[in-house]
Amino acid sequence: xxxxxxxxxxxxxxxxxxxxxxxxxxxxxxxxxxxxxxxxxxxxxxxxxxxxxxxxxxxxxxxxxxxxxxxxxxxxxxxxxxxxxxxxxxxxxxxxxxxxxxxxxxxxxxxxxxxxxxxxxxxxxxxxxxxxxxxxxxxxxxxxxxxxxxxxxxxxxxxxxxxxxxxxxxxxxxxxxxxxxxxxxxxxxxxxxxxxxxxxxxxxxxxxxxxxxxxxxxxxxxxxxxxxxxxxxxxxxxxxxxxxxxxxxxxxxxxxxxxxxxxxxxxxxxxxxxxxxxxxxxxxxxxxxxxxxxxxxxxxxxxxxxxxxxxxxxxxxxxxxxxxxxxxxxxxxxxxxxxxxxxxxxxxxxxxxxxxxxxxxxxxxxxxxxxxxxxxxxxxxxxxxxxx
Numbered sequence: 001x002x003x004x005x006x007x008x009x010x011x012x013x014x015x016x017x018x019x020x021x022x023x024x025x026x027x028x029x030x031x032x033x034x035x036x037x038x039x040x041x042x043x044x045x046x047x048x049x050x051x052x053x054x055x056x057x058x059x060x061x062x063x064x065x066x067x068x069x070x071x072x073x074x075x076x077x078x079x080x081x082x083x084x085x086x087x088x089x090x091x092x093x094x095x096x097x098x099x100x101x102x103x104x105x106x107x108x109x110x111x112x113x114x115x116x117x118x119x120x121x122x123x124x125x126x127x128x129x130x131x132x133x134x135x136x137x138x139x140x141x142x143x144x145x146x147x148x149x150x151x152x153x154x155x156x157x158x159x160x161x162x163x164x165x166x167x168x169x170x171x172x173x174x175x176x177x178x179x180x181x182x183x184x185x186x187x188x189x190x191x192x193x194x195x196x197x198x199x200x201x202x203x204x205x206x207x208x209x210x211x212x213x214x215x216x217x218x219x220x221x222x223x224x225x226x227x228x229x230x231x232x233x234x235x236x237x238x239x240x241x242x243x244x245x246x247x248x249x250x251x252x253x254x255x256x257x258x259x260x261x262x263x264x265x266x267x268x269x270x271x272x273x274x275x276x277x278x279x280x281x282x283x284x285x286x287x288x289x290x291x292x293x294x295x296x297x298x299x300x301x302x303x304x305x306x307x308x309x310x311x312x313x314x315x316x317x318x319x320x321x322x323x324x325x326x327x328x329x330x331x332x333x334x335x336x337x338x339x340x341x342x343x344x345x346x347x348x349x350x351x352x353x354x355x356x357x358x359x360x361x362x363x364x365x366x367x368x369x370x371x372x373x374x375x376x377x378x379x380x381x382x383x384x385x386x387x388x
Contacts, residue, residue: 212261267316353379
Protein backbone atom coordinates (compact mmCIF):
# COMPACT_ATOMS: atom_id res chain seq x y z
CA UNK A 1 0.00 0.00 0.00
CA UNK A 2 1.18 3.53 -0.74
CA UNK A 3 2.24 5.80 2.08
CA UNK A 4 2.21 9.54 2.62
CA UNK A 5 4.78 11.75 4.28
CA UNK A 6 3.66 15.22 5.33
CA UNK A 7 6.44 17.79 5.83
CA UNK A 8 5.42 20.57 8.20
CA UNK A 9 7.42 23.73 8.80
CA UNK A 10 6.53 25.76 11.89
CA UNK A 11 7.70 28.80 13.82
CA UNK A 12 9.61 26.56 16.24
CA UNK A 13 10.83 23.58 14.27
CA UNK A 14 9.85 21.01 11.65
CA UNK A 15 7.65 17.94 11.98
CA UNK A 16 7.22 14.89 9.77
CA UNK A 17 3.84 13.13 9.78
CA UNK A 18 3.56 9.66 8.20
CA UNK A 19 0.68 7.31 7.49
CA UNK A 20 -0.40 4.53 5.16
CA UNK A 21 -2.79 5.09 2.29
CA UNK A 22 -5.83 5.06 4.55
CA UNK A 23 -4.56 8.21 6.26
CA UNK A 24 -6.27 7.49 9.56
CA UNK A 25 -3.41 6.64 11.92
CA UNK A 26 -0.42 8.96 11.97
CA UNK A 27 3.10 8.92 13.37
CA UNK A 28 4.45 12.33 14.38
CA UNK A 29 8.22 12.91 14.35
CA UNK A 30 9.77 16.13 15.67
CA UNK A 31 10.48 18.78 16.43
CA UNK A 32 13.47 18.88 14.12
CA UNK A 33 15.64 22.02 14.46
CA UNK A 34 13.64 22.91 17.57
CA UNK A 35 13.26 26.61 18.23
CA UNK A 36 14.09 27.65 14.65
CA UNK A 37 11.65 28.94 12.06
CA UNK A 38 11.29 26.38 9.27
CA UNK A 39 9.85 28.39 6.41
CA UNK A 40 9.62 25.49 3.97
CA UNK A 41 10.47 21.81 3.48
CA UNK A 42 10.03 19.96 0.20
CA UNK A 43 11.12 16.60 -1.20
CA UNK A 44 12.48 15.82 -4.63
CA UNK A 45 9.93 14.23 -6.99
CA UNK A 46 12.84 12.25 -8.48
CA UNK A 47 14.21 10.91 -5.19
CA UNK A 48 11.67 11.17 -2.33
CA UNK A 49 14.38 10.55 0.25
CA UNK A 50 16.05 13.82 -0.80
CA UNK A 51 14.40 16.62 1.19
CA UNK A 52 15.45 20.27 1.35
CA UNK A 53 14.58 22.57 4.24
CA UNK A 54 14.91 26.30 4.85
CA UNK A 55 15.90 26.98 8.46
CA UNK A 56 15.92 30.59 9.65
CA UNK A 57 16.47 32.63 12.77
CA UNK A 58 16.39 36.33 13.52
CA UNK A 59 19.54 35.80 15.58
CA UNK A 60 21.61 33.42 13.43
CA UNK A 61 20.30 33.97 9.89
CA UNK A 62 19.63 31.43 7.15
CA UNK A 63 20.66 27.76 6.91
CA UNK A 64 19.77 25.29 4.15
CA UNK A 65 19.38 21.75 5.48
CA UNK A 66 19.28 18.57 3.41
CA UNK A 67 18.24 15.01 4.17
CA UNK A 68 19.09 12.03 1.96
CA UNK A 69 17.18 9.45 4.01
CA UNK A 70 13.64 10.74 4.11
CA UNK A 71 14.13 13.09 7.04
CA UNK A 72 15.87 10.74 9.49
CA UNK A 73 19.15 12.68 9.43
CA UNK A 74 20.01 16.19 8.23
CA UNK A 75 23.08 18.26 7.45
CA UNK A 76 23.73 21.54 5.64
CA UNK A 77 24.89 20.52 2.13
CA UNK A 78 28.64 20.56 1.64
CA UNK A 79 29.51 20.64 5.33
CA UNK A 80 31.10 18.11 7.63
CA UNK A 81 30.02 17.38 11.21
CA UNK A 82 33.02 19.30 12.55
CA UNK A 83 31.82 22.39 10.68
CA UNK A 84 28.92 22.53 13.12
CA UNK A 85 31.13 22.77 16.19
CA UNK A 86 32.16 26.41 16.04
CA UNK A 87 31.60 28.80 18.97
CA UNK A 88 28.14 29.69 17.69
CA UNK A 89 27.29 26.21 16.41
CA UNK A 90 26.81 27.55 12.89
CA UNK A 91 27.95 25.79 9.71
CA UNK A 92 30.36 27.65 7.46
CA UNK A 93 29.45 25.96 4.18
CA UNK A 94 28.75 27.70 0.88
CA UNK A 95 25.19 26.35 1.18
CA UNK A 96 24.41 29.35 3.36
CA UNK A 97 25.68 32.00 0.95
CA UNK A 98 23.01 33.73 -1.12
CA UNK A 99 24.64 36.62 -3.00
CA UNK A 100 22.91 38.86 -5.51
CA UNK A 101 24.60 38.90 -8.92
CA UNK A 102 26.31 41.98 -10.34
CA UNK A 103 25.41 45.51 -9.32
CA UNK A 104 23.00 45.04 -6.43
CA UNK A 105 20.88 48.10 -7.20
CA UNK A 106 17.79 49.23 -5.30
CA UNK A 107 14.05 48.64 -5.04
CA UNK A 108 11.20 50.70 -3.63
CA UNK A 109 10.85 50.63 0.16
CA UNK A 110 7.72 50.93 2.29
CA UNK A 111 7.87 54.72 2.22
CA UNK A 112 8.43 54.88 -1.55
CA UNK A 113 12.15 55.64 -1.28
CA UNK A 114 14.80 53.44 -2.92
CA UNK A 115 16.44 50.78 -0.74
CA UNK A 116 19.35 48.40 -1.50
CA UNK A 117 18.53 44.73 -2.01
CA UNK A 118 19.28 42.80 1.17
CA UNK A 119 19.10 39.02 1.57
CA UNK A 120 17.11 37.95 4.65
CA UNK A 121 15.83 34.38 4.28
CA UNK A 122 14.60 31.65 1.93
CA UNK A 123 10.80 31.39 1.81
CA UNK A 124 10.38 28.53 -0.63
CA UNK A 125 12.47 25.69 -2.09
CA UNK A 126 11.33 23.99 -5.30
CA UNK A 127 13.26 20.84 -6.27
CA UNK A 128 13.72 20.06 -9.96
CA UNK A 129 11.28 17.68 -11.64
CA UNK A 130 14.13 15.72 -13.22
CA UNK A 131 17.30 16.02 -11.08
CA UNK A 132 17.50 15.64 -7.28
CA UNK A 133 20.65 17.81 -7.16
CA UNK A 134 18.91 20.77 -8.80
CA UNK A 135 16.55 23.03 -6.88
CA UNK A 136 15.33 26.62 -6.84
CA UNK A 137 15.05 28.92 -3.84
CA UNK A 138 12.80 31.96 -3.52
CA UNK A 139 14.29 34.61 -1.25
CA UNK A 140 13.49 37.80 0.63
CA UNK A 141 14.38 40.40 -0.63
CA UNK A 142 12.73 38.90 -3.69
CA UNK A 143 15.15 36.96 -5.89
CA UNK A 144 15.41 33.50 -7.41
CA UNK A 145 18.42 31.28 -6.72
CA UNK A 146 19.38 27.92 -8.23
CA UNK A 147 21.60 25.04 -7.11
CA UNK A 148 22.85 22.22 -9.33
CA UNK A 149 24.99 20.49 -6.71
CA UNK A 150 22.43 19.44 -4.12
CA UNK A 151 22.38 22.75 -2.26
CA UNK A 152 26.14 23.13 -1.71
CA UNK A 153 26.21 26.38 -3.68
CA UNK A 154 23.52 28.74 -4.90
CA UNK A 155 23.59 31.19 -7.80
CA UNK A 156 21.07 33.94 -8.46
CA UNK A 157 19.10 34.11 -11.71
CA UNK A 158 19.37 37.91 -11.93
CA UNK A 159 17.18 38.30 -15.00
CA UNK A 160 14.12 38.16 -12.76
CA UNK A 161 15.10 41.32 -10.88
CA UNK A 162 15.58 42.88 -14.29
CA UNK A 163 11.80 42.70 -14.80
CA UNK A 164 11.16 46.18 -13.38
CA UNK A 165 12.71 45.21 -10.03
CA UNK A 166 13.36 48.86 -9.13
CA UNK A 167 9.56 49.29 -8.86
CA UNK A 168 8.96 46.30 -6.57
CA UNK A 169 7.90 47.24 -3.06
CA UNK A 170 7.49 45.15 0.12
CA UNK A 171 4.05 44.18 1.35
CA UNK A 172 3.15 43.85 5.00
CA UNK A 173 5.01 40.53 5.20
CA UNK A 174 8.10 41.72 3.37
CA UNK A 175 9.16 41.43 -0.26
CA UNK A 176 9.36 37.68 -0.66
CA UNK A 177 9.51 35.33 -3.62
CA UNK A 178 7.15 32.69 -2.25
CA UNK A 179 5.93 30.65 -5.22
CA UNK A 180 7.91 28.72 -7.83
CA UNK A 181 6.10 26.57 -10.41
CA UNK A 182 8.07 24.39 -12.86
CA UNK A 183 6.33 23.50 -16.11
CA UNK A 184 6.52 19.69 -16.51
CA UNK A 185 6.00 19.93 -20.28
CA UNK A 186 8.45 22.75 -20.95
CA UNK A 187 11.68 22.66 -18.90
CA UNK A 188 12.51 26.23 -19.94
CA UNK A 189 9.30 27.67 -18.45
CA UNK A 190 9.12 28.74 -14.79
CA UNK A 191 6.49 30.82 -13.02
CA UNK A 192 7.18 32.81 -9.87
CA UNK A 193 5.08 35.02 -7.61
CA UNK A 194 6.34 37.82 -5.39
CA UNK A 195 4.64 39.76 -2.62
CA UNK A 196 3.98 42.56 -3.47
CA UNK A 197 5.32 42.73 -7.02
CA UNK A 198 3.17 40.21 -8.89
CA UNK A 199 3.60 37.10 -11.04
CA UNK A 200 6.40 36.54 -13.55
CA UNK A 201 7.28 33.98 -16.24
CA UNK A 202 10.42 32.88 -18.03
CA UNK A 203 10.38 30.87 -21.26
CA UNK A 204 14.15 30.43 -21.59
CA UNK A 205 15.19 28.73 -18.36
CA UNK A 206 15.49 31.86 -16.25
CA UNK A 207 17.56 34.19 -18.41
CA UNK A 208 14.74 36.59 -19.26
CA UNK A 209 11.48 37.26 -17.44
CA UNK A 210 8.24 39.10 -18.11
CA UNK A 211 5.54 40.31 -15.71
CA UNK A 212 2.29 38.37 -16.19
CA UNK A 213 -0.21 40.56 -14.35
CA UNK A 214 -2.69 41.73 -17.00
CA UNK A 215 -6.24 41.55 -15.69
CA UNK A 216 -5.26 41.92 -12.03
CA UNK A 217 -6.91 44.80 -10.20
CA UNK A 218 -5.47 46.48 -7.10
CA UNK A 219 -7.29 49.83 -6.93
CA UNK A 220 -6.09 50.73 -3.41
CA UNK A 221 -2.42 49.93 -3.96
CA UNK A 222 -2.24 50.65 -7.71
CA UNK A 223 -4.66 53.25 -9.04
CA UNK A 224 -3.12 52.67 -12.49
CA UNK A 225 -5.16 49.76 -13.92
CA UNK A 226 -2.42 49.03 -16.46
CA UNK A 227 0.48 48.79 -14.01
CA UNK A 228 2.73 45.88 -14.98
CA UNK A 229 4.08 45.26 -11.47
CA UNK A 230 3.01 46.03 -7.91
CA UNK A 231 0.15 43.56 -7.45
CA UNK A 232 0.17 41.57 -4.20
CA UNK A 233 -0.05 37.95 -5.34
CA UNK A 234 -0.39 35.50 -2.44
CA UNK A 235 -0.06 32.19 -4.28
CA UNK A 236 -0.42 30.55 -7.69
CA UNK A 237 -1.07 26.90 -8.59
CA UNK A 238 -1.43 24.67 -11.62
CA UNK A 239 -2.23 21.06 -12.51
CA UNK A 240 0.76 19.26 -14.11
CA UNK A 241 -1.40 18.00 -16.97
CA UNK A 242 -2.34 21.59 -17.89
CA UNK A 243 0.61 23.85 -17.09
CA UNK A 244 -0.84 26.66 -19.18
CA UNK A 245 -3.86 26.99 -16.87
CA UNK A 246 -3.00 28.89 -13.69
CA UNK A 247 -5.02 29.70 -10.58
CA UNK A 248 -4.17 32.57 -8.25
CA UNK A 249 -5.11 33.65 -4.75
CA UNK A 250 -4.47 37.37 -4.74
CA UNK A 251 -4.53 39.87 -1.88
CA UNK A 252 -8.16 40.26 -2.89
CA UNK A 253 -9.71 38.06 -5.64
CA UNK A 254 -9.30 34.49 -6.82
CA UNK A 255 -8.09 34.56 -10.41
CA UNK A 256 -7.64 32.21 -13.37
CA UNK A 257 -5.51 32.33 -16.51
CA UNK A 258 -5.94 30.00 -19.49
CA UNK A 259 -2.94 31.33 -21.44
CA UNK A 260 0.20 30.91 -19.30
CA UNK A 261 -0.59 34.03 -17.28
CA UNK A 262 -0.87 36.43 -20.22
CA UNK A 263 -4.37 37.42 -19.04
CA UNK A 264 -6.23 36.81 -15.77
CA UNK A 265 -9.95 36.69 -15.01
CA UNK A 266 -11.64 36.74 -11.61
CA UNK A 267 -13.40 33.53 -10.49
CA UNK A 268 -14.30 34.46 -6.88
CA UNK A 269 -18.09 34.70 -7.35
CA UNK A 270 -19.94 33.18 -4.35
CA UNK A 271 -17.02 32.93 -1.88
CA UNK A 272 -17.81 34.53 1.53
CA UNK A 273 -14.53 36.45 1.15
CA UNK A 274 -12.11 36.42 -1.75
CA UNK A 275 -9.18 37.31 0.50
CA UNK A 276 -6.90 34.43 1.46
CA UNK A 277 -3.43 33.00 1.11
CA UNK A 278 -3.18 29.41 -0.29
CA UNK A 279 -4.68 27.86 -3.41
CA UNK A 280 -4.32 24.24 -4.54
CA UNK A 281 -5.50 21.99 -7.41
CA UNK A 282 -6.88 18.44 -7.00
CA UNK A 283 -4.34 15.80 -8.09
CA UNK A 284 -6.66 14.10 -10.60
CA UNK A 285 -9.24 16.77 -11.44
CA UNK A 286 -7.64 19.82 -13.12
CA UNK A 287 -10.83 21.87 -12.71
CA UNK A 288 -11.14 21.22 -8.95
CA UNK A 289 -9.46 23.89 -6.83
CA UNK A 290 -9.32 24.72 -3.11
CA UNK A 291 -9.00 27.99 -1.19
CA UNK A 292 -9.36 29.03 2.46
CA UNK A 293 -11.19 32.38 2.74
CA UNK A 294 -10.03 34.82 5.43
CA UNK A 295 -12.18 37.72 6.63
CA UNK A 296 -10.03 40.56 5.28
CA UNK A 297 -6.52 41.92 4.92
CA UNK A 298 -6.75 43.34 8.43
CA UNK A 299 -8.68 40.45 10.03
CA UNK A 300 -6.65 37.33 9.35
CA UNK A 301 -9.17 34.77 10.54
CA UNK A 302 -12.08 32.85 8.94
CA UNK A 303 -15.35 34.71 8.31
CA UNK A 304 -17.71 34.38 11.29
CA UNK A 305 -15.13 32.31 13.16
CA UNK A 306 -15.96 29.26 11.00
CA UNK A 307 -13.03 27.38 9.50
CA UNK A 308 -14.10 26.42 5.97
CA UNK A 309 -12.20 25.19 2.96
CA UNK A 310 -13.97 26.16 -0.26
CA UNK A 311 -13.90 23.89 -3.30
CA UNK A 312 -14.80 24.62 -6.89
CA UNK A 313 -15.22 21.67 -9.27
CA UNK A 314 -15.66 23.98 -12.24
CA UNK A 315 -12.38 25.89 -12.15
CA UNK A 316 -13.86 28.80 -10.22
CA UNK A 317 -17.02 30.90 -9.75
CA UNK A 318 -19.13 28.03 -8.33
CA UNK A 319 -17.86 27.32 -4.83
CA UNK A 320 -19.00 25.02 -2.00
CA UNK A 321 -17.97 25.26 1.64
CA UNK A 322 -16.38 22.13 3.13
CA UNK A 323 -16.99 21.97 6.87
CA UNK A 324 -17.34 18.36 8.06
CA UNK A 325 -14.77 17.86 10.82
CA UNK A 326 -13.68 21.52 10.90
CA UNK A 327 -14.55 23.88 13.80
CA UNK A 328 -17.61 25.97 12.98
CA UNK A 329 -17.50 28.40 15.88
CA UNK A 330 -14.92 30.39 17.84
CA UNK A 331 -12.12 29.60 15.36
CA UNK A 332 -9.75 32.48 14.65
CA UNK A 333 -6.70 30.87 13.03
CA UNK A 334 -5.10 31.72 9.70
CA UNK A 335 -3.79 29.45 6.93
CA UNK A 336 -0.62 30.81 5.31
CA UNK A 337 0.27 30.70 1.63
CA UNK A 338 2.51 27.60 1.70
CA UNK A 339 0.46 25.74 4.29
CA UNK A 340 -1.78 23.71 1.96
CA UNK A 341 -0.98 20.69 -0.22
CA UNK A 342 -2.49 17.65 -1.93
CA UNK A 343 -1.30 14.06 -2.30
CA UNK A 344 -1.67 11.94 -5.45
CA UNK A 345 -3.50 8.97 -3.95
CA UNK A 346 -6.92 7.91 -5.11
CA UNK A 347 -8.91 9.41 -3.45
CA UNK A 348 -6.88 12.61 -3.43
CA UNK A 349 -5.90 13.81 0.05
CA UNK A 350 -5.95 17.49 0.94
CA UNK A 351 -3.92 18.91 3.84
CA UNK A 352 -3.53 22.28 5.51
CA UNK A 353 -1.94 23.72 8.64
CA UNK A 354 -2.99 26.70 10.72
CA UNK A 355 -1.34 29.43 12.74
CA UNK A 356 -2.94 27.75 15.77
CA UNK A 357 -0.82 24.64 15.27
CA UNK A 358 -3.41 22.29 13.80
CA UNK A 359 -2.72 20.16 10.73
CA UNK A 360 -5.88 18.85 9.05
CA UNK A 361 -6.21 16.03 6.54
CA UNK A 362 -9.08 15.15 4.22
CA UNK A 363 -8.58 11.68 2.69
CA UNK A 364 -11.54 12.16 0.33
CA UNK A 365 -10.86 15.33 -1.61
CA UNK A 366 -12.29 17.66 1.02
CA UNK A 367 -15.58 15.93 1.88
CA UNK A 368 -14.49 15.15 5.46
CA UNK A 369 -11.66 16.44 7.65
CA UNK A 370 -9.79 15.35 10.75
CA UNK A 371 -6.87 16.87 12.65
CA UNK A 372 -3.64 14.88 12.42
CA UNK A 373 -2.18 17.01 15.23
CA UNK A 374 -3.59 19.97 17.14
CA UNK A 375 -0.92 21.62 19.25
CA UNK A 376 2.13 22.32 17.10
CA UNK A 377 3.71 25.78 16.92
CA UNK A 378 2.17 28.03 14.29
CA UNK A 379 2.38 26.29 10.90
CA UNK A 380 4.29 28.07 8.12
CA UNK A 381 4.26 25.39 5.43
CA UNK A 382 2.81 21.99 4.54
CA UNK A 383 4.05 19.71 1.74
CA UNK A 384 3.05 16.12 1.00
CA UNK A 385 4.99 13.24 -0.53
CA UNK A 386 3.15 10.22 -1.91
CA UNK A 387 5.41 7.19 -1.41
CA UNK A 388 5.06 3.89 -3.25
